[in-house]
Amino acid sequence: MKRNIRKPTSEQIELLKRTGSANKAEALEAMHSLAQALQVPLRSALLDGDILGGIFAPEVLDPSATAEYPLDFYQTAQENDYVAYMIPSEGAPPQRTISGDAVTINTYDVGNAIDWPLKYATSARWNIVARAMEVLEAGFVKKMNTDGWRVIIAAGAGRTDFSGGAPLVFDSAATAGQFTKRLVSLMKTTMTRLAGGNTSSTNRGRLTDLFLSPEALEDIREWDQSEVDDLTRREIFTAGDDGGPMARIYGVNLHPLDELGVSQEFQTFFGTLGLSMGASDEEVVVGLDLSHGDSFVMPVKRELAIFEDDMLHRRQKAGFYGWQEHGFAALDGRRILLGSF
Numbered sequence: 001m002k003r004n005i006r007k008p009t010s011e012q013i014e015l016l017k018r019t020g021s022a023n024k025a026e027a028l029e030a031m032h033s034l035a036q037a038l039q040v041p042l043r044s045a046l047l048d049g050d051i052l053g054g055i056f057a058p059e060v061l062d063p064s065a066t067a068e069y070p071l072d073f074y075q076t077a078q079e080n081d082y083v084a085y086m087i088p089s090e091g092a093p094p095q096r097t098i099s100g101d102a103v104t105i106n107t108y109d110v111g112n113a114i115d116w117p118l119k120y121a122t123s124a125r126w127n128i129v130a131r132a133m134e135v136l137e138a139g140f141v142k143k144m145n146t147d148g149w150r151v152i153i154a155a156g157a158g159r160t161d162f163s164g165g166a167p168l169v170f171d172s173a174a175t176a177g178q179f180t181k182r183l184v185s186l187m188k189t190t191m192t193r194l195a196g197g198n199t200s201s202t203n204r205g206r207l208t209d210l211f212l213s214p215e216a217l218e219d220i221r222e223w224d225q226s227e228v229d230d231l232t233r234r235e236i237f238t239a240g241d242d243g244g245p246m247a248r249i250y251g252v253n254l255h256p257l258d259e260l261g262v263s264q265e266f267q268t269f270f271g272t273l274g275l276s277m278g279a280s281d282e283e284v285v286v287g288l289d290l291s292h293g294d295s296f297v298m299p300v301k302r303e304l305a306i307f308e309d310d311m312l313h314r315r316q317k318a319g320f321y322g323w324q325e326h327g328f329a330a331l332d333g334r335r336i337l338l339g340s341f
Contacts, residue, residue: 008126012037016129019318020122027318031308035320039306042137046304046324050141051257052148055290056298056328067105067299069331085155086329087147093272094154107301107327112139115312115319136320140304144326148298149259149266151328152336156286157273159194159333167194169339170278177282179216179341181227184249187287191337195289205334209253211286213261216341220247220254252287260284270338277340287337295332301325 008016015037018030047058061067071084088095090108097103114136120128159167169190171183188207195205221237228249235247247254259266262282270284277284289295302325309319330336 008130013124013126016121016126017124020118024313027313028308028310031310031318035306035308038133038320039304039322042133042306042322043304045137046140046144047300051145051259052298055152055288056148056296057293058298058300058326060300060303063301063325065301067107067301067327068102069105069297069329070102071331083158083333084329084331085151085158085333087151087327094151096154096158103329103331105297105299105327105329107299107325109302109323109325110140110143111321111323112136113309113319113321115309115317118313118316118318121318132319136322140324145259146265148296148328150269151330152286152288152296153266153270153284153338154273155330155333156336156338157270157275159336167337168275168277169337170281171341172278174341176280177341179212179219179283179285181223181249183285183339183341184210184252187285187337187339188250188252191287191289194337195334205289206291207252207287207337208290209255209288211255211257211260211288213264213267213283213285214256214258215261216283216285217254217256257286260286275338281340283341285339285341287339289335292335295330295335297329297331299327299329301327 012034015030015034019027019034021027021030084097084103085094086097086103086105087093087108088106090110114132116128116132167190169183169187171180171186174180174182187210191205191207198204223233225233232247232249257266258264260283261267266286267284302323304322304324306320306322309321312319
């Protein structure tokens with residue numbers, strides 16, 4: 001992890017040593033203090049959201065508060081209904097919710113645990129403990145990523161166009177499995193057409209970000225001068241795979257996502273929703289409108305709490321366990337558009 005865990009303070013090193021003390025009371029007290037010291041950087045890492053960063057807006061609520069959000073928008077072709085998608089409970093598939101003026105988001109607990117032999121504590125092997133904390137964080141982040149993206153994809157699959165069907169955009173002139181500039185252009189136009197309002201509307205939707213597989217990324221890197229100008233080609237060729245936008249095409253940020261692609265996690269989930277891709281198409285891309293910040297919400301009813309596991313001491317181990325209560329929802333399906341190639 002990046003925040004204070006790989007680079008411990010002298011106080012944290014001393015606490016680690018004390019967790020291996022022969023005095024059980026001292027060891028457990030040190031474990032408690034160490035758990036509290038690591039709780040803040042862990043919380044910060046989780047709220048970054050990893051591949052959810054910049055999409056869902058975390059909102060920390062009081063545990064007694066109701067995670068209710070007013071729906072003051074209208075859904076294209078469903079002006080009388082307000083539709084949201086959410087995860088109703090841990091491990092459940094996304095659920096379609098219809099409400100007249102507000103939607104209440106269910107929150108659920110997610111927990112994880114990790115432990116290590118006490119011998120690493122007595123020799124102050126902080127690198128071992130830091131790695132254990134990374135594994136603990138990764139478990140939480142993986143769960144959050146899966147739940148958040150399932151909400152996004154389900155909301156995209158559940159929205160409707162003017163004909164009442166789900167709008168899935170594809171380039172009929174493209175070679176099967178080949179990502180094209182025209183697909184980006186078609187998705188931009190479709191997002192605008194289905195955003196509601198008119199030319200002068202101040203809050204009109206637009207395509208700002210496109211998430212695609214690493215294979216689609218390689219297709220883009222093969223584009224020559226007949227397809228993109230030299231400046232764009234340089235931007236594409238020099239971009240890394242660090243999870244940030246790779247480049248901008250037609251003003252749309254491109255983000256590679258490992259979980260998209262043939263037989264990958266999010267594409268497999270798309271297949272369970274009953275939608276069909278374009279003829280002979282192989283992959284799905286996800287377009288989002290992130291210009292307004294009014295759709296993707298993540299209420300947090302209880303921030304991550306980390307505790308020492310004192311039952312491990314008799315086995316000459318130390319470790320932590322923890323949990324967080326949160327939820328995900330996409331309040332406005334117009335902010336999501338799916339495509340295929």
